[in-house]
Amino acid sequence: MELYMAIAIGVLFAVGLYLILSKSLLRIILGTSLLTHGIHLLLLTTAKLKTGAAPLLGEKAEAYVDPLPQALILTSIVISFGVTSFFFVLAYKAYQRLGTDDMEELRGNEDE
Amino acid sequence: MSLLHIAILAPLLYAAVAGMFGLKVKRLHTGWIVLPLPVVIFAYFLSRIPVVQQKGGELYEIPWIPSLNIQFSVVLDGLSLLFSLLISGIGMLVVLYSIYYMDKKKEAVHRFYVYLLLFMGAMLGVVLSDNMMVLYGFWELTSISSFLLIAFWYHRERSRYGAMKSMLITVFGGLAMFTGFLMLSIMADTMSVRELISQSAEIMNHSLFIPAMLLLLLGAFTKSAQFPFHIWLPDAMEAPTPVSAYLHSATMVKAGIYLVARFTPVFAGQQVWFWLVSGAGLCTLIYGSVKAVKQTDLKALLAFSTISQLGLIMSLFGLGSVSAYYSGTPEALYYTKATTAAIFHLINHATFKGALFMVVGIVDHETGTRDIRKLGGLMALMPITFTIAVIGAFSMAGLPPFNGFLSKEMFFTSVLNAAKLDFWSLDTWGVLIPVVAWVASIFTFVYSMMLVFKTFRGTYKPKELMKTPHEAPLGMLIPPVVLASLVVILGFFPGLVSHSLIEPAMAAVMPSLLSEGEQFDVHITFWHGWNLEIMMTLGVIVFGFIIYQLLGRFRLLSTPLSDRFTLNRLYDRSLEAYNRGSRRITKIYMTGSIRHYVIYIFAAFVLLLAYSIVQSGGLSVDVSGFAPISFYEAVVIIALIGSVLVLPFVQNRLIAIILTGMSGYMVTLFFVLFRAPDLALTQMIVETVSVMLFLLCFYHLPKLSKEQVKPSFKWVNAVISVAVGIMVTMLALGAASNPMFTAISDYYLEQSKPLAGGKNVVNVILVDFRGFDTLLEIMVLGIAALGIYGLIKIDSGDEILGFG
Numbered sequence: 001m002e003l004y005m006a007i008a009i010g011v012l013f014a015v016g017l018y019l020i021l022s023k024s025l026l027r028i029i030l031g032t033s034l035l036t037h038g039i040h041l042l043l044l045t046t047a048k049l050k051t052g053a054a055p056l057l058g059e060k061a062e063a064y065v066d067p068l069p070q071a072l073i074l075t076s077i078v079i080s081f082g083v084t085s086f087f088f089v090l091a092y093k094a095y096q097r098l099g100t101d102d103m104e105e106l107r108g109n110e111d112e
Numbered sequence: 113m114s115l116l117h118i119a120i121l122a123p124l125l126y127a128a129v130a131g132m133f134g135l136k137v138k139r140l141h142t143g144w145i146v147l148p149l150p151v152v153i154f155a156y157f158l159s160r161i162p163v164v165q166q167k168g169g170e171l172y173e174i175p176w177i178p179s180l181n182i183q184f185s186v187v188l189d190g191l192s193l194l195f196s197l198l199i200s201g202i203g204m205l206v207v208l209y210s211i212y213y214m215d216k217k218k219e220a221v222h223r224f225y226v227y228l229l230l231f232m233g234a235m236l237g238v239v240l241s242d243n244m245m246v247l248y249g250f251w252e253l254t255s256i257s258s259f260l261l262i263a264f265w266y267h268r269e270r271s272r273y274g275a276m277k278s279m280l281i282t283v284f285g286g287l288a289m290f291t292g293f294l295m296l297s298i299m300a301d302t303m304s305v306r307e308l309i310s311q312s313a314e315i316m317n318h319s320l321f322i323p324a325m326l327l328l329l330l331g332a333f334t335k336s337a338q339f340p341f342h343i344w345l346p347d348a349m350e351a352p353t354p355v356s357a358y359l360h361s362a363t364m365v366k367a368g369i370y371l372v373a374r375f376t377p378v379f380a381g382q383q384v385w386f387w388l389v390s391g392a393g394l395c396t397l398i399y400g401s402v403k404a405v406k407q408t409d410l411k412a413l414l415a416f417s418t419i420s421q422l423g424l425i426m427s428l429f430g431l432g433s434v435s436a437y438y439s440g441t442p443e444a445l446y447y448t449k450a451t452t453a454a455i456f457h458l459i460n461h462a463t464f465k466g467a468l469f470m471v472v473g474i475v476d477h478e479t480g481t482r483d484i485r486k487l488g489g490l491m492a493l494m495p496i497t498f499t500i501a502v503i504g505a506f507s508m509a510g511l512p513p514f515n516g517f518l519s520k521e522m523f524f525t526s527v528l529n530a531a532k533l534d535f536w537s538l539d540t541w542g543v544l545i546p547v548v549a550w551v552a553s554i555f556t557f558v559y560s561m562m563l564v565f566k567t568f569r570g571t572y573k574p575k576e577l578m579k580t581p582h583e584a585p586l587g588m589l590i591p592p593v594v595l596a597s598l599v600v601i602l603g604f605f606p607g608l609v610s611h612s613l614i615e616p617a618m619a620a621v622m623p624s625l626l627s628e629g630e631q632f633d634v635h636i637t638f639w640h641g642w643n644l645e646i647m648m649t650l651g652v653i654v655f656g657f658i659i660y661q662l663l664g665r666f667r668l669l670s671t672p673l674s675d676r677f678t679l680n681r682l683y684d685r686s687l688e689a690y691n692r693g694s695r696r697i698t699k700i701y702m703t704g705s706i707r708h709y710v711i712y713i714f715a716a717f718v719l720l721l722a723y724s725i726v727q728s729g730g731l732s733v734d735v736s737g738f739a740p741i742s743f744y745e746a747v748v749i750i751a752l753i754g755s756v757l758v759l760p761f762v763q764n765r766l767i768a769i770i771l772t773g774m775s776g777y778m779v780t781l782f783f784v785l786f787r788a789p790d791l792a793l794t795q796m797i798v799e800t801v802s803v804m805l806f807l808l809c810f811y812h813l814p815k816l817s818k819e820q821v822k823p824s825f826k827w828v829n830a831v832i833s834v835a836v837g838i839m840v841t842m843l844a845l846g847a848a849s850n851p852m853f854t855a856i857s858d859y860y861l862e863q864s865k866p867l868a869g870g871k872n873v874v875n876v877i878l879v880d881f882r883g884f885d886t887l888l889e890i891m892v893l894g895i896a897a898l899g900i901y902g903l904i905k906i907d908s909g910d911e912i913l914g915f916g
Contacts, residue, residue, distance in 0.1 A: 007753075008753055021707050033802065037775060044788070047855065055873035070790065071877040
């Protein structure tokens with residue numbers, strides 16, 4: 001399972017980065033959310049998959065999965081959500097104001 | 113705190129007082145406030161002469177940074193006493209001169225004296241410091257104060273250019289010297305020059321010995337304007353003339369010579385040292401004297417003559433270092449004559465060059481020009497100035513009965529002695545030394561004559577001059593008269609300085625040649641009889657006279673070729689090329705395109721990771737511990753990979769958003785499959801809200817256009833992306849298969865109930881065990897919300913965003 005997960009994470013990273021390298025702002029935002037997914041799955045995968053029950057003690061299982069990465073990912077999901085939504089609104093305002101979403105045109109002035 | 117410390121620090125502190133006073137009191141020229149200080153310091157140092165003569169020196173120490181072995185320790189021995197007397201004595205005369213030279217109504221005189229006092233204190237610090245770090249500190253302070261003084265008339269472009277140039281060159285050398293000091297302190301494990309000298313025998317074979325010597329000499333050569341670092345000195349002539357007289361003839365440019373003399377006990381007796389010091393000196397000597405002949409500006413002529421004379425003194429210190437080779441044999445004392453000549457000429461040069469600069473200042477002040485071609489026939493109008501000029505210039509040319517004659521004779525003796533040596537490849541190249549010295553002396557004679565006769569003789573051209581020339585005020589004449597009379601007195605009675613100053617200075621430069629209680633016996637005589645040196649001087653006069661005559665007719669030496677390939681041009685060009693090159697390089701990679709920067713970041717990521725994988729012997733993947741894959745999981749994985757892989761090819765923004773959302777829901781499913789209920793809940797909600805947000809703004813979003821880019825654009829992106837994907841896959845595999853140590857999570861699983869009273873371990877970690885993360889994460893959300901609110905609300909305010 002970890003092997004396939006690793007491949008899936010690789011694909012998420014590759015496509016995410018490919019989108020980030022493109023010219024349109026919308027693609028860049030979508031790319032960042034793919035990268036986020038990749039990182040979350042990476043955190044989960046490196047801590048071993050399917051080693052026991054969900055970390056709820058009421059289950060009375062013999063073994064549980066590692067709860068720590070889950071806590072870390074939960075924190076990360078919320079933060080990335082905040083950042084993505086801010087970035088999204090920022091991109092929207094930039095487009096509204098500057099009239100372009102082409103990153104190659106958004107280079108700033110020569111002397112800046 | 114000894115009197116010596118006070119002598120160094122007094123000018124620095126007095127600078128503040130004098131500056132304040134000068135700013136407030138406009139009626140009195142600030143120079144009068146300043147004048148007593150150098151007088152007192154000069155008197156103090158005069159009073160130390162007997163002490164130094166008898167005891168050899170005094171040492172006082174104040175701890176400054178004891179943990180780094182840095183003491184503010186000052187040493188007064190023969191060498192530092194000689195320099196201190198020069199600095200304070202000529203400083204005193206220059207202050208007096210500048211009172212009449214600088215107009216208190218037109219110039220910011222208080223500023224001038226603040227800089228001048230700073231310089232004086234720094235220079236005294238340089239020559240009196242025993243600790244190398246302290247010496248370096250004062251050394252840089254002289255560079256800075258010199259920079260300030262050169263650019264005193266900062267509204268002139270040439271002044272700023274000259275100041276910048278001298279700053280760049282001398283600070284470059286200063287930093288090299290600093291590195292040399294560090295090497296020396298590593299070798300000898302001390303910062304004190306005295307202790308360093310006592311260990312010179314041990315460090316001689318250290319591998320850092322030669323690098324330290326080269327770096328130290330770089331510092332000395334740049335400061336003392338040796339070839340090819342002399343180029344800053346002629347441009348420093350944009351400074352007011354008192355500054356030129358003080359800094360750029362008598363004191364600061366001798367700091368490099370002081371350094372060479374001070375470190376002679378460490379390095380002398382080495383072939384590299386001998387050839388570098390005397391070679392650089394001789395090159396500078398002949399180059400400076402030839403260039404001086406070509407100048408038409410009096411100050412430029414004096415600048416090149418200073419360069420040339422500094423080369424002479426430098427080469428003499430080099431020649432004198434031979435005696436360390438003979439250390440312990442009777443020959444040793446024979447070759448110290450060069451060092452005697454060096455120290456004697458150092459004094460002589462300070463006297464006649466100071467006087468000549470002041471003369472030029474007077475001429476400039478009274479006629480409004482320094483151009484030789486416009487001047488002439490001033491002899492009858494300015495008789496006193498003319499007399500001083502004659503004395504100074506004839507002494508510079510090495511004519512009897514002035515002091516320059518004596519040191520020039522001693523110089524000839526030294527070079528002839530050097531030519532007779534038969535080691536260090538002197539048997540082949542040594543013959544050149546007297547020849548170079550003799551030719552340089554001829555040119556020295558020529559420019560000295562030019563200085564006097566082109567300015568004061570010939571036809572008087574009143575139309576060319578801006579003012580009606582007349583004799584300078586008395587106050588302006590006193591300092592050069594004092595210096596000129598010193599020139600004459602030392603010419604007739606060299607014994608005045610030979611016992612009091614030169615002998616202790618020699619003892620400081622060559623301590624190893626003396627046994628306990630012994631003293632050098634310097635006896636400078638005026639007349640040696642009809643020897644080779646006298647013949648050489650006669651030759652100088654004859655040939656010099658011929659060249660001087662020819663110069664007027666044929667304009668020798670000013671070929672267009674020599675004007676085109678100058679070191680100045682080389683300096684300007686290389687500075688320009690350096691600027692242009694760095695700008696070009698920056699432009700190549702700082703493109704302003706975010707895409708390029710992201711490529712740099714990820715290319716570095718891929719390369720560094722690949723390098724470390726190869727370096728650590730490849731990746732070991734252990735599949736045995738991996739969980740088995742079930743049918744559902746396979747379906748989810750395929751759906752995730754499929755939805756993601758299609759994304760780059762989608763041209764419709766709605767489909768792109770929905771596909772991204774789909775990948776998010778697939779991740780949610782993974783969280784379900786991998787037993788993470790809280791994550792699944794959160795991810796689902798967040799994904800839903802994100803997709804809703806996207807769809808909400810959908811109407812306002814730009815259409816996804818088909819990207820009009822070159823194929824290479826896409827190819828580079830694809831290569832980088834795929835490489836990053838592969839790297840991350842390998843990273844994930846490597847991390848999942850090789851657990852370095854057991855997880856700490858058992859603790860959380862065991863203690864969640866007893867310590868925190870919760871069964872949902874993830875939630876307990878979030879709010880109990882690691883509650884701070886959650887607190888700050890809430891803050892992130894709050895900030896994001898406020899930010900979004902601000903972005904949307906502050907809309908009318910174009911001026912706030914800077915578009916108004």
